[in-house]
Amino acid sequence: MRRIIILLLISVIYSSATKANEGMWIPILLEKYNIEEMQKLGFKLTAEDIYCINQASMKDAVVIFGGGCTGELISDEGLLITNHHCGYGAIQSHSSVENDYLTNGFWASSKDNELSNKNLSTTFLKRMEDVTDLVLEGVSDTISENKRAEIIAKNSEKIINEATRDNHYKAKVKAFFHGNQYFLFVNEVFNDVRLVGAPPSAIGKFGGDTDNWMWPRHTGDFSLFRIYADKNNQPADYSPDNVPFKPLKHFPISTKGIEEGDFTMVFGFPGSTEQYVPSYHLKMITEKVNPELIDIRTKKLNIIKRYQEADPAVRIQYAAKYARISNSWKRWIGEIKGLDKLNAIDKKEDFEKDFQLWATQQPNQNYATILNEYKEVYTNYGEYDLAYNFLLEVIYRNGMEAVKASAYLNSLKKAYESDSIDYNKTEELKQKLKKQYDAFFKDYHQPIDKELTAALLSMYKDRISNQFHPETYAFVNKKYKGDIKEYVDAVFAKSMFTNKDVLYRFIDDFSEKSIKKLSKDPALVLFESFYEVYKNNIWPKYKTLDAKLNKLNRNYMAAQMKYLQDAVFYPDANFTLRVSYGQVKSYIPRDGVKYQNYTTLDGIIEKDNPDIYDYRVPEKLKTLYNNKDFGKYEVNGTVPVCFIATNHTTGGNSGSPVVNANGELIGVNFDRAWEGVMSDLMFNPEQCRNISLDIRYVLFLVDKFAGAGYLLDEMTIIE
Ligand code: ARG
Ligand code: ASP
Numbered sequence: 070m071r072r073i074i075i076l077l078l079i080s081v082i083y084s085s086a087t088k089a090n091e092g093m094w095i096p097i098l099l100e101k102y103n104i105e106e107m108q109k110l111g112f113k114l115t116a117e118d119i120y121c122i123n124q125a126s127m128k129d130a131v132v133i134f135g136g137g138c139t140g141e142l143i144s145d146e147g148l149l150i151t152n153h154h155c156g157y158g159a160i161q162s163h164s165s166v167e168n169d170y171l172t173n174g175f176w177a178s179s180k181d182n183e184l185s186n187k188n189l190s191t192t193f194l195k196r197m198e199d200v201t202d203l204v205l206e207g208v209s210d211t212i213s214e215n216k217r218a219e220i221i222a223k224n225s226e227k228i229i230n231e232a233t234r235d236n237h238y239k240a241k242v243k244a245f246f247h248g249n250q251y252f253l254f255v256n257e258v259f260n261d262v263r264l265v266g267a268p269p270s271a272i273g274k275f276g277g278d279t280d281n282w283m284w285p286r287h288t289g290d291f292s293l294f295r296i297y298a299d300k301n302n303q304p305a306d307y308s309p310d311n312v313p314f315k316p317l318k319h320f321p322i323s324t325k326g327i328e329e330g331d332f333t334m335v336f337g338f339p340g341s342t343e344q345y346v347p348s349y350h351l352k353m354i355t356e357k358v359n360p361e362l363i364d365i366r367t368k369k370l371n372i373i374k375r376y377q378e379a380d381p382a383v384r385i386q387y388a389a390k391y392a393r394i395s396n397s398w399k400r401w402i403g404e405i406k407g408l409d410k411l412n413a414i415d416k417k418e419d420f421e422k423d424f425q426l427w428a429t430q431q432p433n434q435n436y437a438t439i440l441n442e443y444k445e446v447y448t449n450y451g452e453y454d455l456a457y458n459f460l461l462e463v464i465y466r467n468g469m470e471a472v473k474a475s476a477y478l479n480s481l482k483k484a485y486e487s488d489s490i491d492y493n494k495t496e497e498l499k500q501k502l503k504k505q506y507d508a509f510f511k512d513y514h515q516p517i518d519k520e521l522t523a524a525l526l527s528m529y530k531d532r533i534s535n536q537f538h539p540e541t542y543a544f545v546n547k548k549y550k551g552d553i554k555e556y557v558d559a560v561f562a563k564s565m566f567t568n569k570d571v572l573y574r575f576i577d578d579f580s581e582k583s584i585k586k587l588s589k590d591p592a593l594v595l596f597e598s599f600y601e602v603y604k605n606n607i608w609p610k611y612k613t614l615d616a617k618l619n620k621l622n623r624n625y626m627a628a629q630m631k632y633l634q635d636a637v638f639y640p641d642a643n644f645t646l647r648v649s650y651g652q653v654k655s656y657i658p659r660d661g662v663k664y665q666n667y668t669t670l671d672g673i674i675e676k677d678n679p680d681i682y683d684y685r686v687p688e689k690l691k692t693l694y695n696n697k698d699f700g701k702y703e704v705n706g707t708v709p710v711c712f713i714a715t716n717h718t719t720g721g722n723s724g725s726p727v728v729n730a731n732g733e734l735i736g737v738n739f740d741r742a743w744e745g746v747m748s749d750l751m752f753n754p755e756q757c758r759n760i761s762l763d764i765r766y767v768l769f770l771v772d773k774f775a776g777a778g779y780l781l782d783e784m785t786i787i788e
Contacts, residue, residue, distance in 0.1 A: 090651035090715040092649065092717055093342070094649070096119060096120035096646055096647070097197055111331065111730045112650070114731065118732060127318065127726075127732060128336075128646065129142075129193065129318040130319050130320050130726070131726060132193055133190075134156075135190065137644075137723075138155035138723045139151065139722060139723065140191060141336075141726040142316045142320065143322060143785075145783070146313040147297065147298070148313075148319075148780070149296060150767070151723075152737065153267060153289070153290045154739070156264070157171075162186065163175070171269075171270050174266075174269040176266045185262075185307045189260075190258050190259060191259050191262050193257045193259075194254060194256055195238060197252050197254050197646075198252065198253045199250065199251070199252055201249075201250045203227075203251075204225055207220050229253075232255050237303065237304060239255075240253060241254045244643070247619070248626075249626055252645070259314060260306050261296070263294060266775065266777055267292040268775070273289050273290055273292065274288065275288050275289060276684070278396075279683040280683065281395065281399060282396075282399050282742070283743045284658075284664055284742035287710050288711070288739065289762065290739040290762050293771075298311060298313075298314040320785075321732075322764055322768070322785065323729055324701075324702070324768065325733075325787070325788070329666055332652060333714040333716055335722060335738050336646070336647075336725060337724065338722065338725070340643075340644045340721030342641045343749060345622075347417065348414050349443050351408060351417060353454065355408055355414070358455045359404070361455055361459060362398075362459070364528070365463075365525070366394050366395075369394050369521060373390070373521075383514050386512045386514055393467060400746050403747070406744075408747045413750065425437070425440055428632070446618055449610075453607060453611040456607050457607050460533075460537075469518065471518055471564060472522065472596045473596065475590060475595075478502065478587055479593075481495065481576070482584055485581050485583075486584065490581075499577065499579065506576075510569045519557060523554045537606055538602070541598040560591040560595060564590050565590060566593075649722075649759075652715055654666060654715050656713070658742075664742075670710060673686055673690070673694075674694055689774060699769065700769065700772060700773050702768055710762070710763055711761060712760075713758040717748060717759075718738055718748075723740070734764055735763070736763055737762045738761050739761065741759055742757075744757075745757030745758050
C-alpha cells in the first residue's frame with residue numbers, strides 16, 4: 070500500500086510538473102493534450118488556428134531562419150522578423166569599412182535596396198505526420214543497433230521519396246522520444262531572402278556578453294528580412310525578377326502590451342534538450358565534463374579579452390569569436406548552479422529508486438536492468454566525453470587557430486597525391502583555399518593565437534589522462550625539456566601558417582614536390598598528432614559507448630512513459646516546430662530580490678556608459694529619450710523594451726514569435742534568464758524564464774530611431 074501511495078505521489082508531482090508551463094509540444098497533438106489547458110490559461114484561439122493543413126494557420130507564418138534560428142512573417146509582402154544575433158552573419162557579410170552596417174545599422178529605403186544573401190534560407194513546414202509504424206517496419210528488439218539504423222534509414226527514404234514526388238518540397242523524417250516515435254516533416258524552402266533592416270549593434274547587441282543570459286535585459290535583438298519568390302509565388306533562387314513572397318499567413322502585431330499573468334505562447338524551433346537522462350548523466354556533466362570545459366573557455370576568454378582591451382582593432386577582430394566562446398561557457402556555469410539549486414541529481418535519484426522498484430515487477434524484464442546498464446556505460450563514458458570535447462576545444466572550437474587552419478591544405482595535398490591529378494581542379498582548389506585563408510587572416514591576431522596555443526596545450530596535458538596524449542608531448546619533453554612555451558615559439562617561428570605572404574606563395578607554387586614540405590610544417594604536424602589520438606584512442610570507443618547509450622535512452626524513455634502512464638510527456642527538442650505556452654511572470658532570483666517582468670528605455674539610459682563597450686548608447690537614442698520623443702509607443706513616460714515569461718524554450722527558439730491570447734505578436738524570443746538556464750535538463754517554473762523583445766520597442770526603433778516608418782505601413786498593427 071505504501072508503495073502505491075508513493076507511486077501515486079510521484080506521478081502527481083511529475084504530471085503537475087509537466088503542467089506548470091513546462092514542455093515543448095508537438096503542433097499536431099495540441100488538440101489532444103494541450104488546448105484545454107492553454108485555454109484555461111487564457112488562450113482564445115483553437116488548436117487549428119495554430120496548426121492546420123486545410124486553411125491558413127500560424128504555422129504558415131513561422132520559419133526556420135538560416136541554420137539554427139526561428140523567424141516569423143509580419144506582412145503579406147514577405148517581411149520577416151528574427152533576432153539581430155540570428156541575422157548577424159548576413160549583416161556582417163554586407164558590412165565594410167565604408168558601409169559598416171554592424172556598427173551603424175542598415176535600413177533599406179525601398180525594396181530595390183534590400184540586400185540579397187548567399188546561403189540564407191527560410192523553411193516553412195507544410196505538413197507533418199506520425200510515421201512511426203512505417204519507419205519501424207521490420208525492426209524488432211532482437212536485431213543489432215546497426216541493423217536497426219539501416220532499416221530505419223531505408224524506410225525513411227521511402228517515405229521521403231513518396232512525400233516529395235511530384236512537388237518541390239523537401240522532406241525529413243525525425244526521431245522523437247529517442248526513437249520511440251517518428252514524424253515526417255514536409256517543408257518548403259525559400260532561398261531568396263534579403264536583408265531589410267537592422268539596428269546598430271549598440272542596440273541589437275546592447276549589453277553584449279555582459280548581459281547575455283541575464284535578466285533584467287535591454288537588448289534590441291531584432292533584424293528584418295524579406296522573402297522573395299518567383300512570379301507564381303514559388304521558391305526560386307535569387308533573381309532581380311523575383312517578387313516579394315505572399316505568405317498564407319502573417320502575424321498581426323499587438324501594441325496592447327502585457328500584464329503579469331498574461332497568456333503567452335512561443336512557436337518555434339527549439340534545438341535540443343535532455344529532459345529524460347538518468348542521474349549518471351547529470352553527474353557526469355556537472356561534476357566531470359562541464360567544469361573542465363568551463364575552465365578551458367575561461368582561459369581562452371581571459372587571453373582574448375586582455376588583447377581586446379589593449380587594442381580596439383583586435384576587439385573588433387575577435388568580437389564574434391569571443392561571443393561564440395562566451396555563450397555556451399556562460400550557460401554551462403548557470404546550468405550547474407541551477408541544477409545544484411534544484412537538487413536535480415537527488416531528484417533524479419529518488420525518481421530512479423522508485424522506478425527501479427516498479428521495473429523489477431514488470432513482465433518486461435528489460436526495464437529492470439536499464440539503470441544498471443547506464444551505470445556501467447557512464448563509468449567509462451565521462452572520460453571519453455571529456456577527452457572528445459576537450460580535443461574539440463583545443464582545436465576546432467575556437468582553439469589553436471593556425472594549427473586548425475593548417476589542415477585546410479590537406480585537401481590540396483590529397484589532390485596532388487591522387488593517381489590522376491586534374492590540374493584544372495587543383496587551380497580551382499588553390500583559389501578556393503586562398504579565399505578560405507583570406508577569411509582566416511582577416512580576423513587573426515598572431516600574438517593571441519600563440520599565447521592560446523601554449524595555454525591550451527598545457528591545459529590539455531594537465532587535465533586529460535595520458536592515454537589521450539598525442540606524441541607531441543613526448544617530442545616536447547625530449548627536444549624542449551617539456552617547455553611547451555618554447556616549443557610553441559618554435560612552431561610559430563617555423564610554420565608557414567602564421568604568415569600570409571609565405572603561405573600564399575606556397576599555395577601558388579604548390580606541386581607534388583611541395584607535399585613533403587607541407588607534411589613537415591610544425592603546425593600541421595601538431596594538428597596531425599591530435600588527429601591521430603582522436604582517430605585511434607578516442608573515437609572508436611566513444612562511438613561504441615554512444616551507440617549503447619542510444620539504445621538505453623530509447624528503452625529508458627519507453628519505460629518512463631509506461632511507468633508514468635497518466636502523465637503527458639513532451640519529446641526532447643530536436644529542431645522541429647514546437648509550441649511552448651506560459652505566462653508573463655516576475656520571479657525571485659535569490660532571497661530578498663524580486664525581478665519585475667519588463668524593462669524599459671529608462672534602464673538603457675541607466676546602463677549608459679561610454680567607457681564600457683557593451684553599454685554604449687547611440688546618441689540618437691539618447692536624444693529621443695531626452696526629448697521624450699516616444700510617439701505612440703510611450704507607456705508611463707517611457708518605452709517598454711523586454712519582458713519575461715514562463716515559456717519553456719531553448720537554443721533555436723531565438724527569433725520565435727511570442728504571441729498573446731489572441732495569437733497576435735507581442736514579442737520576439739531571444740534568450741533565457743540566468744537562474745533558469747538549466748531548463749534544458751530540468752525545468753523549474755519558479756526560476757525558468759524566456760526573455761522576449763517587446764514588439765513595441767521594435768516599432769519605436771523602426772519608426773522613431775530609424776525613420777523607416779514606411780515598413781510599418783505593410784504590417785497589420787492592432788492598437
Ligand atoms: N544567449 C543567446 C542565445 O543563446 C544569445 C546569444 C548571442 N549573444 C551573445 N552575446 N553571445 O543564443
Ligand atoms: N539565445 C538562444 C538562441 O539563440 C535561445 C535560448 O537558448 O534561450 O536560440
